[in-house]
Amino acid sequence: MRKLVYFIASTLDGFIAGPDGADPTGPDGFWPIPEEYVRHLVEKYPETLPGPARAALSVTDPGTCFDTVLEGRRSYELGLRVGVTDAYPHLRHLVFSRTIGESPDPAVEIVADDPVETVRELKRQDGKDIWLLGGAELAASLYSEIDGMIVKLSPMTIGSGIPLFSGGAPFDPRTWDLTDHTVLNSGAVFLTYARAAAAAE
Template identity: 45%
Template sequence: MRKLTYYVACSLDGFIGDPKGDASSMFQFVDGEYAAFMKSEYPETIPSVAREAFGVAGVPNKRFDTVIQGLGSYRLALDTGITSPYAHLREIVATSSLTESPDPNVELVAGDLVGRVRELKAEDGPLGIWLCGGANIAGQLADEIDELVIKSYPQVYGSGMPMFGTDFAVRDFALEDVRTFGNGVVVRTYTRKR
């Protein structure tokens, strides 16, 4: 069975973006040793338009073959004219407001997102599914998440978009790995305790 991984960047106080979801203040930390880590360990999470600049154009996907995101995350690309931000992956966008996909590589899911994720997890294949964001989608899929990879950036937001937009419920995870970088970024990997 394939696993669903919430691979997400957040502030020290657990926000994945400002109140409108903008996380551009975190981009300054993608440099040097940390950028090398991203390129070697998670090359498929680099958007298609940046893959050549990062030196990963043509690099095979290492961990994921599918990405799931909400319309808020997807709209960041759409607003710049990019209809398939992760063209090297199968792209799924959870939305009830877009009724027609702007790109043949992008599947829209308006209804049962949990059911669609369970179908994806049941597929054969060595690679997993990347939950890109945002908070609402992570909240809907909280019980389906098998792994968390939290990239904590050395910033405090005070308020903003939380990692999970859901009601209170305790879900236990086990710490598997911690990587620290000279720029202050900490990447923690957790697996779901079931």
């Protein structure tokens, strides 16, 4: 069965964006992206690079981890503000929203249904794993369905901001098995976790 994997960048103090929710890696962002960090993504997770970045880097590798990406309305609208209607044209792209009517892009599926039921149906389908891009609210609503996490841990703190999971997540302590890790010279660490067997039952 396919797995839902929360593949996300986080600061040391557990934030995925600043308090305003803006793209922390954008032109006015505070989040540095070292060259070796990008190189690691290209080598191991090429499908997680947005279409414009793939084109700029001449990346054509379809990747081996994911063929579907899920994101919430706020995350999706970050791209819309700069004219990008589908940041991941190489993946099946689902956006969860009850307020977006018609999709701004024919390749992007707007889903108003319950995220949990949608993910359970996706897991039953054939294919590679499902990438939960975020944001924090969607991650919170899918907390019980997350089978794995790949945390791109940045060697920085910001004090406050948008957490890995919003306050809508239930209090439900879970343990995770560290299955892989990569430490870059820049101090960034890629941590791969799978839900511990007891928690997955």
